[in-house]
Amino acid sequence: xxxxxxxxxxxxxxxxxxxxxxxxxxxxxxxxxxxxxxxxxxxxxxxxxxxxxxxxxxxxxxxxxxxxxxxxxxxxxxxxxxxxxxxxxxxxxxxxxxxxxxxxxxxxxxxxxxxxxxxxxxxxxxxxxxxxxxxxxxxxxxxxxxxxxxxxxxxxxxxxxxxxxxxxxxxxxxxxxxxxxxxxxxxxxxxxxxxxxxxxxxxxxxxxxxxxxxxxxxxxxxxxxxxxxxxxxxxxxxxxxxxxxxxxxxxxxxxxxxxxxxxxxxxxxxxxxxxxxxxxxxxxxxxxxxxxxxxxxxxxxxxxxxxxxxxxxxxxxxxxxxxxxxxxxxxxxxxxxxxxxxxxxxxxxxxxxxxxxxxxxxxxxxxxxxxxxxxxxxxxxxxxxxxxxxxxxxxxxxxxxxxxxxxxxxxxxxxxxxxxxxxxxxxxxxxxxxxxxxxxxxxxxxxxxxxxxxxxxxxxxxxxxxxxxxxxxxxxxxxxxxxxxxxxxxxxxxxxxxxxxxxxxxxxxxxxxxx
Amino acid sequence: xxxxxxxxxxxxxxxxxxxxxxxxxxxxxxxxxxxxxxxxxxxxxxxxxxxxxxxxxxxxxxxxxxxxxxxxxxxxxxxxxxxxxxxxxxxxxxxxxxxxxxxxxxxxxxxxxxxxxxxxxxxxxxxxxxxxxxxxxxxxxxxxxxxxxxxxxxxxxxxxxxxxxxxxxxxxxxxxxxxxxxxxxxxxxxxxxxxxxxxxxxxxxxxxxxxxxxxxxxxxxxxxxxxxxxxxxxxxxxxxxxxxxxxxxxxxxxxxxxxxxxxxxxxxxxxxxxxxxxxxxxxxxxxxxxxxxxxxxxxxxxxxxxxxxxxxxxxxxxxxxxxxxxxxxxxxxxxxxxxxxxxxxxxxxxxxxxxxxxxxxxxxxxxxxxxxxxx
Numbered sequence: 001x002x003x004x005x006x007x008x009x010x011x012x013x014x015x016x017x018x019x020x021x022x023x024x025x026x027x028x029x030x031x032x033x034x035x036x037x038x039x040x041x042x043x044x045x046x047x048x049x050x051x052x053x054x055x056x057x058x059x060x061x062x063x064x065x066x067x068x069x070x071x072x073x074x075x076x077x078x079x080x081x082x083x084x085x086x087x088x089x090x091x092x093x094x095x096x097x098x099x100x101x102x103x104x105x106x107x108x109x110x111x112x113x114x115x116x117x118x119x120x121x122x123x124x125x126x127x128x129x130x131x132x133x134x135x136x137x138x139x140x141x142x143x144x145x146x147x148x149x150x151x152x153x154x155x156x157x158x159x160x161x162x163x164x165x166x167x168x169x170x171x172x173x174x175x176x177x178x179x180x181x182x183x184x185x186x187x188x189x190x191x192x193x194x195x196x197x198x199x200x201x202x203x204x205x206x207x208x209x210x211x212x213x214x215x216x217x218x219x220x221x222x223x224x225x226x227x228x229x230x231x232x233x234x235x236x237x238x239x240x241x242x243x244x245x246x247x248x249x250x251x252x253x254x255x256x257x258x259x260x261x262x263x264x265x266x267x268x269x270x271x272x273x274x275x276x277x278x279x280x281x282x283x284x285x286x287x288x289x290x291x292x293x294x295x296x297x298x299x300x301x302x303x304x305x306x307x308x309x310x311x312x313x314x315x316x317x318x319x320x321x322x323x324x325x326x327x328x329x330x331x332x333x334x335x336x337x338x339x340x341x342x343x344x345x346x347x348x349x350x351x352x353x354x355x356x357x358x359x360x361x362x363x364x365x366x367x368x369x370x371x372x373x374x375x376x377x378x379x380x381x382x383x384x385x386x387x388x389x390x391x392x393x394x395x396x397x398x399x400x401x402x403x404x405x406x407x408x409x410x411x412x413x414x415x416x417x418x419x420x421x422x423x424x425x426x427x428x429x430x431x432x433x434x435x436x437x438x439x440x441x442x443x444x445x446x447x448x449x450x451x452x453x454x455x456x457x458x459x460x461x462x463x464x465x466x467x468x469x470x471x472x473x474x475x476x477x478x479x480x481x482x483x484x485x486x487x488x489x490x491x492x493x494x495x496x497x498x499x500x501x502x503x504x505x506x507x508x509x510x511x512x513x514x515x
Numbered sequence: 516x517x518x519x520x521x522x523x524x525x526x527x528x529x530x531x532x533x534x535x536x537x538x539x540x541x542x543x544x545x546x547x548x549x550x551x552x553x554x555x556x557x558x559x560x561x562x563x564x565x566x567x568x569x570x571x572x573x574x575x576x577x578x579x580x581x582x583x584x585x586x587x588x589x590x591x592x593x594x595x596x597x598x599x600x601x602x603x604x605x606x607x608x609x610x611x612x613x614x615x616x617x618x619x620x621x622x623x624x625x626x627x628x629x630x631x632x633x634x635x636x637x638x639x640x641x642x643x644x645x646x647x648x649x650x651x652x653x654x655x656x657x658x659x660x661x662x663x664x665x666x667x668x669x670x671x672x673x674x675x676x677x678x679x680x681x682x683x684x685x686x687x688x689x690x691x692x693x694x695x696x697x698x699x700x701x702x703x704x705x706x707x708x709x710x711x712x713x714x715x716x717x718x719x720x721x722x723x724x725x726x727x728x729x730x731x732x733x734x735x736x737x738x739x740x741x742x743x744x745x746x747x748x749x750x751x752x753x754x755x756x757x758x759x760x761x762x763x764x765x766x767x768x769x770x771x772x773x774x775x776x777x778x779x780x781x782x783x784x785x786x787x788x789x790x791x792x793x794x795x796x797x798x799x800x801x802x803x804x805x806x807x808x809x810x811x812x813x814x815x816x817x818x819x820x821x822x823x824x825x826x827x828x829x830x831x832x833x834x835x836x837x838x839x840x841x842x843x844x845x846x847x848x849x850x851x852x853x854x855x856x857x858x859x860x861x862x863x864x865x866x867x868x869x870x871x872x873x874x875x876x877x878x879x880x881x882x883x884x885x886x887x888x889x890x
Contacts, residue, residue, distance in 0.1 A: 004722060004731055005725075005734060005762045005764075006722035008876060018726070019727055044854075045854055046854070047716070047856065050723070050726060051723045051726055051839060085854075091836075091851060122847045126727045160728040434558050435560055436586070436588075
C-alpha cells in the first residue's frame with residue numbers, strides 16, 4: 001500500500017502535517033515557553049497535531065523530563081487557561097522529552113541521535129525529524145554543524161522511503177549580507193534548501209496570507225494594481241512600546257531597519273508588489289517575491305540614502321498617558337547610541353508594473369499606537385467633472401490592516417445628502433472579528449503545521465533573505481561607514497515620528513496616512 | 516378550526532422571538548433597530564433559512580441561531596410551517612448580538628421568524644425569497660422529512676441544502692427523493708447531511724491510525740470492522756461504513772449481508788473480504804454537546820494481526836476524547852488522546868458552514884449509502 005487510502009482531500013484541504021519528532025534547540029528559552037509549546041499544545045487541543053508527534057527539548061541546563069514538563073505545564077496554565085485540560089496535558093506531555101547538552105558538544109548530538117533512534121524503534125514512528133533552531137543566534141552555526149557531524153541531517157538508514165529531516169531556523173537570518181550568506185552556507189551545508197524553513201512569523205498572520213487572496217481571487221483589484229491607477233503605497237508598522245523588559249540590549253545592536261524592515265516589512269512589500277505566481281506552490285510564490293526584491297532600486301552612497309531614508313531616535317515624551325524616557329536613556333542602551341528607533345524609506349521598484357510608484361515604508365518605536373497597515377493610494381480621477389466641488393480632492397485608499405483589528409477598508413467619495421453638490425469620503429470597512437466570529441490562529445501554529453507538512457510557502461527562501469540584505473546593507477553602510485553620514489533625526493516619544501519623515505513625503509506632494 | 520389554530524399558537528414561546536411585526540414592516544423594523552443604536556454593527560455573510568414543520572422546535576431553533584451567529588454572521592430566517600393549519604402568516608424580528616472577537620463593539624445578526632399556517636409551497640417560497648439579504652448565498656436547513664414544499668422552484672434557488680437523515684423515519688425513501696431532485700437540471704445546490712458531517716472526525720481518526728508506515732502496511736490485511744453506535748445514530752454509522760468501502764475500493768455483497776452485518780468484496784486485486792458489523796448501544800447520561808455518535812470503531816486484521824481501536828473516553832470534567840490505540844505485532848502499543856469536537860447541532864452545522872466546498876465525497880458516497888439501506 002503506497003499511500004494512506006483513508007486520507008481525504010475534502011476533509012482537510014491544506015497540506016497534511018506528517019508525524020515526526022520535533023527537536024527544539026533552545027528549549028529553556030522564552031520562545032519555546034511562550035510561543036512554541038503553547039502553539040503545539042493548542043494544536044493538540046484542537047486535534048490538529050499529527051498522531052505520534054514527539055517533542056524533544058534540547059538545551060544546556062540540567063533537567064529531567066519531568067522537571068521540563070512541569071515548567072511547560074505552568075506556562076500553559078498561565079497562557080492558555082481556557083484550553084488547559086489536565087488529561088489532555090498528560091497525554092500531550094508524555095510525548096515531550098528533555099535532552100541536556102551544550103550546543104558545542106558533539107557528544108550531546110550523538111546522544112540525541114541514539115535517543116531519536118530509540119524513540120522511533122519503540123513507537124514504530126515515521127522516521128521524520130524536524131529540528132527547530134530557536135536558540136540565541138550565536139549558536140546557530142554550532143547547532144547546524146554538529147547536526148551534520150552527528151549525521152542527523154539525513155534520514156535514518158532504516159526509515160521509510162518518504163522520511164525526511166528538516167530544519168526550521170528562527171530570525172535573525174544574519175545581521176548583514178555577509179553574515180546572512182555565511183549562515184545560509186552553514187544551513188545548506190547541513191540541510192538541502194528545500195528542507196530549510198526560515199521563520200518570519202509575519203507571514204503566518206492571517207491578514208498577510210489574505211493579501212494574495214485579495215489580489216488574485218477578486219477580479220476587481222488586479223486590473224487596477226499597477227502604475228496607471230496606483231499613485232503610491234504606504235506600509236506602516238507602529239509600536240507604542242520602547243525598550244521594556246531589557247529589550248534594549250538586543251535592539252541597540254539591530255535597530256528598526258534590521259529588526260523589522262529587512263524581514264517583515266519587505267515581505268509585506270513583496271506580497272503587495274509581486275506578479276501573480278504561476279501556481280500556489282512554495283517556489284511558485286517565492287519566485288515572484290524574489291523578483292520584487294531584486295527589482296528594488298538600490299541606494300548607493302550617503303547622498304542617495306539621505307534623500308530617501310530618514311532615521312531617528314525618540315526623545316522623552318508621553319506614550320499612552322505615561323512619561324517615556326529618551327531612547328538613549330533606556331535600560332541597556334548605549335547612551336551614545338547611533339541606532340535608529342524609527343526609520344522611513346522611499347522605495348522604488350524598477351519593473352513595468354511599478355515604474356514611478358513610490359512605496360513609503362516606516363517603522364517606529366514609541367509611536368502613539370500599535371498598528372501595522374498597508375495602504376494603497378489610488379490616483380485621482382480626471383479633474384473635469386467634480387474638480388471644483390468641495391471635498392473632491394480626496395483619493396481612493398484601500399487599507400489592509402495586518403494587526404490589530406485585522407481587516408480591509410476602502411475609502412471612496414460620496415455625495416453628501418442635500419440640494420448642494422458636496423462630496424465627502426466614506427469608508428467601507430470589513431473586519432475579520434466582525435464578519436468571522438472565529439479568531440485567527442496564532443502564526444506559530446500555522447507555521448509549525450506547514451513545516452511538518454513540507455509546505456514552505458510562508459517561509460523565507462535563501463535568495464529572498466540575501467536580496468533583502470543586499471538592499472538594506474547599502475543603507476546601513478551609508479549610515480555607519482560614510483564620511484558624512486545622513487543625520488540622525490529626533491522625535492518626541494508619543495508622536496508619529498520626526499518632521500523629516502513628513503518632509504520625505506511632502507517633497508513628493510504627499511503625506512503619511514493618519515492611522 | 517379556531518380552536519385548532521389557538522392550540523398551535525400556545526405551543527410557540529413567542530416571547531423568545533422578539534418583536535412581532537406585520538410582514539410588510541420587517542425590513543423597516545430592522546432598519547430602525549440598527550439605526551437606534553450606533554454602538555452595534557450588523558453583519559451578514561450568508562442567508563440561513565431553517566425550515567421546520569414542528570412548532571416544538573421553535574425555542575431550540577432560536578437558541579441554535581443565537582449560538583451559530585457567534586461565529587457565522589448571517590441573516591437567519593426561521594420558518595415554522597404548519598401545512599395542515601388555517602392560512603395565517605405571522606412574523607417576529609430580533610437581533611442576536613455578540614461582542615466581537617477583538618473585544619470591541621457588539622456585532623449583530625438578525626433573526627426573522629415566520630409562522631406559516633396552512634402553508635403551501637408557494638407561500639414558503641415567497642416568504643423566504645422576499646426576505647433574503649441580496650447577493651449572499653442561501654443555506655437552507657431542512658429539518659425533518661422532506662414534504663411537498665420541497666419542490667423545484669424552491670430548491671433551484673438554494674446554494675446549500677442541509678438535511679439530517681438521523682431524523683428521517685425512512686432514510687432510503689428520503690434519499691431517493693433527493694436523488695430525484697438531483698436529476699433536475701435546476702438543482703445546483705450542494706447537499707449536506709448532518710449525519711455525515713458527524714462522521715468527519717471519526718474519518719479523520721481512522722485516517723490517523725494509518726498515518727505511519729508500519730500501520731499503513733496493515734491496511735491490506737484488514738478483515739473485520741466493528742462499529743458500536745449510540746442509539747439514534749445509525750445513519751452516521753452507515754455513512755462511515757460506506758466511506759470505508761469507498762476508500763478501500765470494495766463492493767457490497769448483498770447476498771452475504773443483512774441490516775447489521777455487511778460483507779464487502781474487493782473491486783480488484785487479491786485482498787480478502789471485509790466484514791463490517793454494526794452494534795447499537797444505549798448511551799445514557801451524555802449531554803448533546805460531548806456525546807459523539809460512536810462508542811467504538813475497531814479495525815482488525817486476521818487473528819493475531821494488527822488491531823486499531825478508536826474508543827470514546829470522557830474525563831468526567833465535561834471534556835471528551837477519542838482514545839486512539841494502535842496495536843501492531845512487533846511494535847510497542849501506541850495510544851493517544853484526541854479531543855472530541857462538539858457533536859451538538861450547532862457544532863455540526865457550524866462545521867458545514869465553515870468548510871463550505873462542493874462536498875464531493877459525500878455526494879460520491881450516496882449510491883453506496885442507498886445500497887446499504889436497502890440490504
